[in-house]
Each structure stands twice: as C-alpha cells, then as structure tokens.
Amino acid sequence: QEPQVEEQIVDAFQQLFGKHAGERTNHAKGIVAEGEFQAAQQAADLTTAAHFQTGTTVPVKVRFSNATGIPTLPDGDPNANPHGLAVKFSLPDGAETDIVINSLKFFPVATGAEFRDLLLAVAASGPNSPKPTKLEQFVAAHPAVAKAGATVATPESFATENYFGINAFAFTNKAGETRFIRYVAEPLAGVSHLAPADAAKRAPDFLSEDLAARLAREPVRFRLLAQVAEPGDAITDATIPWPEDRRRVELGTLTITKLAADNKAAAKELLFLPGNVTDGIAPSDDPLIAIRDAAYAVSFSRRSE
C-alpha cells in the first residue's frame, strides 16, 4: 500500500536533511519565547474568536525558526530562509489556538503532492546530476517556485522580519458575516534584512543570540494584521499573493517578553498546527492547511519517539 502524502513528505524531509532524533523534520532549529497578545479595537469586527475581542489579553508561546530539518544550520545560511514564527494563544476557556507563519510572501506550490515532488526533485539533483536536473525541470514547470524564493532574505533579527500566513482562513463575526483573510505579522522594530555576503559572515547562532539580547533589554513586538480578500482573490491557491492594496485590519499586538526557561524541553513539547483554530475562525479550502496539519502530526510523532 502507498504511504499517505504526509508520510511521503516527512520521509522526503528526512531523506534531504537526515534523521535527527527529537528534532522537527522541518524548521528544526528555533527558539521558544513567551509573552502576551492584546486584541485591537477593530479585530472583533471580523471575528468572534475569543483572543480577538476588544479588551482581551491572552498569554502566548512563540517559536522563531530557520527552515530545513538541519538543527545546526547556521542562521545566516540562505537555506535557513524562510524563517518561521509560530504562535500558540492560551484562550480564556483553557483551549489553545495557533498560527504558523513564515517569511515567504507566498508559497512555491499549491498542493501537498506538489510539495512532496519538489522535495524529491531537490533530493535527486546534486552537482553531478545530468542536465536539466529534476529540480530544474520542476522549477521550469512551476514558475511560483523561483518567484516565491525571491521574496525571502536573511533578516538582521527575528524581530525585524515580516511573517506571512500564506494560507487563507475564514473569519466570521457576530453578524454572521464571513470573510477570507491571510495573516501578516509586522515587526514594530521595522523590517531589516542583510545582504547575502553579510549574512554569511554572521555567527552561526546570531539570530537566537540577538533575540536573547533584545529581550534582556526590552520586549519584542509585532502587529498582527488580517489581509482581507475581495471577491475573485485566490482562496485555495497559496502560490498566488493577493494585491498589496487589500484592506489590512489590525488584529492586535504580540508582545514577547522572555525566552522559555528550558528552551529544549519547551520546543519538544510544543506542536503548532495551522488548522488548530477556534470558534469564529475556520480553515479555508486551501489544500495546504489539511496537508500541513497531517505532516506536522507525523513529524511530531517521529520526534516524540
């Protein structure tokens, strides 16, 4: 029997990056921190979700990360892009809800099967592979791969990066009106990236060291926004960005105050799932949300063995 696509994806990550006991099969290197989220006034116009109601402040756990399943990848390596931001909100009723976003503005592929095929093409394309390589063929057939890749660069700091939700979610408000949104997190410190030559010279852990140093001085803040779709915008294809001028509604402010005390233990027990939503929010029919949930669960069960 054929393994499920999510198993094939996690197998492909392990083929590409090796097996590292106890580590995530993607976004393996990261740092966990804590703080709170304060809802903005306008958020409740879009959704009844508990953490987005006016006057509400809830505790959060966040994890910043590098791409790839290599836990020792230097932070300035180009393969560490996209960087990730995962947020777990603790809701007043004791439940939790997550957002899992990254620095790509849109995704290279639209489905789980395509993502698996992209990973397999990378794995099959070494410096001595016959030309055109499998990867070159895949990239030629999927123009979003190169375009999406061109949207990322190494940030100066985890605190000076924009993070994009990419996948659409349905927000429903008190009046029963539903709109599709994509999350964006904007750093209050401003966006700042490094030139590739500068990134290559930085210390291997410069991003986590920078975060620790910043938090020792002051909190790190992000404005969480919802980019609101208009009729005709792509809801089920994460390779298509929405126009820049779409309305952005402020959902609130993420204030990160300190690193998690036992960072290794915190990273191990945390499982962030894009589909872990709460009342007032629902996944759209973007197929990436379901395949991500499934693949993250497979990855979690392997790293928990």
Ligand code: HEM
């Ligand atoms: C087919 C699409 C995707 C697949 C198969 C995939 C797969 C994975 C896997 C297996 C993990 C490790 C999970 C764990 O062990 O807990 C992971 C982590 C992560 N992914 Fe994805 N991913 C996909 C798309 C995306 C997208 C679109 C984003 C952002 C918009 C994203 C952001 C992240 C982040 C931030 C993490 C780290 C979460 C953490 O800190 O625990 N991924 N991904």
